[in-house]
Amino acid sequence: MSLIRTEKVCKSFGSLRVLKNVDMHVDEGEVVCIIGPSGAGKSTFLRSLNQLETINSGKIFIDEELFLHREHNATVEKISPEKYKSLLLEMGMVFQSFNLFPHKTVLQNVTLAPINVKKVSKADAEKKAHEVINMVGLGDKINQYPSQLSGGQQQRVAIARALAMEPKIMLFDEPTSALDPELVGEVLGVMKKLAESGMTMLVVTHEMAFARDVADRVLFMADGGIAEEGSPDVLFKNPKNPRTQQFLARVLNRD
Amino acid sequence: MLKKIKGWFYPVTKKLIIILAVVAVVLSSVIILAATKPSINTVDSRISTELKESSGKMYAQATLDFGIFNAVRGQNVKNGKTETYIGIAGDTKKVDDIWAEPFADIVFWMPQLLDGAGTTIKLTITSVTVGIFLSIFLALGKISKFAVLRWPCSAYIFFFRGTPLLMQLFFIYFGLPLINPAMAIQDRFLAAFIAFTLNTAAYVAEIIRAGIQSISKGQFEASKALGLSYAQTMSIIIIPQSIRRLLPPVANEFIMVLKDASLVSMIALSDLTHATRTISNSSSTVLVYIPAMIIYLIITAVFNYIFNKLEKRFSVYE
Ligand SMILES: Nc1ncnc2c1ncn2[C@@H]1O[C@H](COP(=O)(O)OP(=O)(O)OP(=O)(O)O)[C@@H](O)[C@H]1O
Numbered sequence: 001m002s003l004i005r006t007e008k009v010c011k012s013f014g015s016l017r018v019l020k021n022v023d024m025h026v027d028e029g030e031v032v033c034i035i036g037p038s039g040a041g042k043s044t045f046l047r048s049l050n051q052l053e054t055i056n057s058g059k060i061f062i063d064e065e066l067f068l069h070r071e072h073n074a075t076v077e078k079i080s081p082e083k084y085k086s087l088l089l090e091m092g093m094v095f096q097s098f099n100l101f102p103h104k105t106v107l108q109n110v111t112l113a114p115i116n117v118k119k120v121s122k123a124d125a126e127k128k129a130h131e132v133i134n135m136v137g138l139g140d141k142i143n144q145y146p147s148q149l150s151g152g153q154q155q156r157v158a159i160a161r162a163l164a165m166e167p168k169i170m171l172f173d174e175p176t177s178a179l180d181p182e183l184v185g186e187v188l189g190v191m192k193k194l195a196e197s198g199m200t201m202l203v204v205t206h207e208m209a210f211a212r213d214v215a216d217r218v219l220f221m222a223d224g225g226i227a228e229e230g231s232p233d234v235l236f237k238n239p240k241n242p243r244t245q246q247f248l249a250r251v252l253n254r255d
Numbered sequence: 256m257l258k259k260i261k262g263w264f265y266p267v268t269k270k271l272i273i274i275l276a277v278v279a280v281v282l283s284s285v286i287i288l289a290a291t292k293p294s295i296n297t298v299d300s301r302i303s304t305e306l307k308e309s310s311g312k313m314y315a316q317a318t319l320d321f322g323i324f325n326a327v328r329g330q331n332v333k334n335g336k337t338e339t340y341i342g343i344a345g346d347t348k349k350v351d352d353i354w355a356e357p358f359a360d361i362v363f364w365m366p367q368l369l370d371g372a373g374t375t376i377k378l379t380i381t382s383v384t385v386g387i388f389l390s391i392f393l394a395l396g397k398i399s400k401f402a403v404l405r406w407p408c409s410a411y412i413f414f415f416r417g418t419p420l421l422m423q424l425f426f427i428y429f430g431l432p433l434i435n436p437a438m439a440i441q442d443r444f445l446a447a448f449i450a451f452t453l454n455t456a457a458y459v460a461e462i463i464r465a466g467i468q469s470i471s472k473g474q475f476e477a478s479k480a481l482g483l484s485y486a487q488t489m490s491i492i493i494i495p496q497s498i499r500r501l502l503p504p505v506a507n508e509f510i511m512v513l514k515d516a517s518l519v520s521m522i523a524l525s526d527l528t529h530a531t532r533t534i535s536n537s538s539s540t541v542l543v544y545i546p547a548m549i550i551y552l553i554i555t556a557v558f559n560y561i562f563n564k565l566e567k568r569f570s571v572y573e
């Protein structure tokens with residue numbers, strides 16, 4: 001069963017066509033990594049899924065239910081606001097720049113959305129928060145403000161914050177790109193642990209080693225479309241598309 | 256947890272003991288002085304019959320009760336000759352010292368100055384408070400994605416920032432009754448309050464708009480991704496973060512309004528500046544400017560103090 005499926009998703013910024021008929025799916029329990037050169041449209045695609053960008057046309061299904069259907073820059077099939085919200089909340093998002101709320105403590109960052117959006121009681125929200133904060137290994141930082149944490153710790157809090165909403169799928173947009181090299185490992189470690197726990201994940205990343213080790217499937221995105229996809233073994237060892245070969249040669253040599 | 260308890264039970268420190276001791280001494284001296292001051296009549300009886308009789312109808316008298324002392328001044332308006340007596344601690348003293356006289360003058364001006372200062376402070380605090388309230392809606396309107404909100408709010412802000420406050424004040428007080436007598440605002444303070452509130456709202460709206468737009472886009476995106484509504488995003492995430500950045504410019508606006516409040520003398524409302532000028536004219540003295548300016552500086556200092564405290568409070572997380 002696919003948790004996310006897109007059909008012919010198109011997105012332009014002005015005259016710049018960034019996404020060109022993107023068809024893809026992520027199945028339940030799957031870890032899918034998206035790799036590709038800068039400007040390929042990876043972030044735009046991820047942001048289109050959870051409505052941070054509005055697509056021009058295409059269909060998005062969440063959990064096999066229609067979430068969005070647009071043609072010619074207008075929504076064709078309207079769904080009820082409740083349904084829209086519940087499907088939106090099936091996706092949790094982790095940003096490159098963490099985007100923690102600086103005026104809230106770690107605990108408040110994590111409980112804020114469950115309390116205000118899901119209307120969970122404060123006690124239940126805090127119980128859940130302790131669970132996810134311990135899962136990312138920051139149980140001792142619970143009353144700190146984000147400014148008191150390292151970048152790696154902040155990103156782990158951001159992961160906990162998304163997890164507290166109990167999403168079915170986690171979207172990561174280059175979660176380690178803003179980190180100092182020595183802090184990358186702790187974040188990837190948490191993500192690996194999350195993958196092992198069975199979480200469905202869609203990860204845009206430049207960390208080829210992570211994609212190779214953790215992904216079930218890798219999508220290579222170039223020029224607004226998915227140019228090639230396959231298991232990491234096949235894609236990394238035997239890329240067919242010349243653009244994939246070129247890209248991998250460049251990034252793997254650099255490592 | 257510990258932090259909270261500390262806030263509630265103020266620890267008994269040396270500083271606290273000293274403060275309490277000073278307060279106790281001041282309080283008891285005030286009580287003793289108040290109880291022992293000679294009555295107004297006693298002080299009044301010291302004014303020479305000579306002065307009273309020689310001036311006849313041109314005799315003017317001022318009596319003041321300052322709690323800890325009574326003061327009486329008799330004046331022959333014709334020749335300006337005055338006699339001033341202060342009754343304090345069971346004793347009545349004549350003020351005829353070249354050094355003491357200016358102080359006696361200031362003491363006698365004080366009620367009028369404080370009255371003016373009261374108007375100034377009242378106008379500043381009420382109009383800035385209500386103005387800030389209005390400005391939040393104006394700012395949100397100006398950054399709204401809906402043109403029907405954006406347009407009028409932008410126009411309002413442009414208009415009130417782009418025309419002189421004095422002209423707005425004149426329009427409201429003198430202009431409106433000309434359009435329709437029913438629109439006349441009789442109460443001068445009310446007219447000034449309306450003009451100042453509308454004007455401040457425009458200035459603060461622009462401050463708030465800049466504050467909100469200085470918050471990174473990522474904060475909006477994270478809120479949206481977590482399912483927060485626009486109202487929740489604004490009230491829980493964006494506005495609390497902007498408050499700290501807003502405080503210094505809002506404090507500045509407060510002080511600007513405090514000083515602009517002197518414009519109300521143009522509609523014959525007696526604020527501190529107006530009172531100062533009145534006294535200066537009637538007594539042909541420049542001395543009155545000194546206590547008046549000191550009062551302005553004290554008000555400004557108090558505002559600054561409050562805003563500094565607020566700023567500290569709102570920056571705990573930095
Ligand atoms: N808000 C925007 N307005 C205009 N153009 C945009 C906007 N966002 C992205 N683009 C453009 O869309 C293209 C794809 O951008 P996107 O951020 O999706 O690339 P990416 O694959 O994530 O690249 P990177 O690896 O550098 O993050 C780029 O050419 C970018 O300049």
Ligand SMILES: [Mg+2]
Nearest residue numbers: 042043044174
């Ligand atoms: Mg990107």
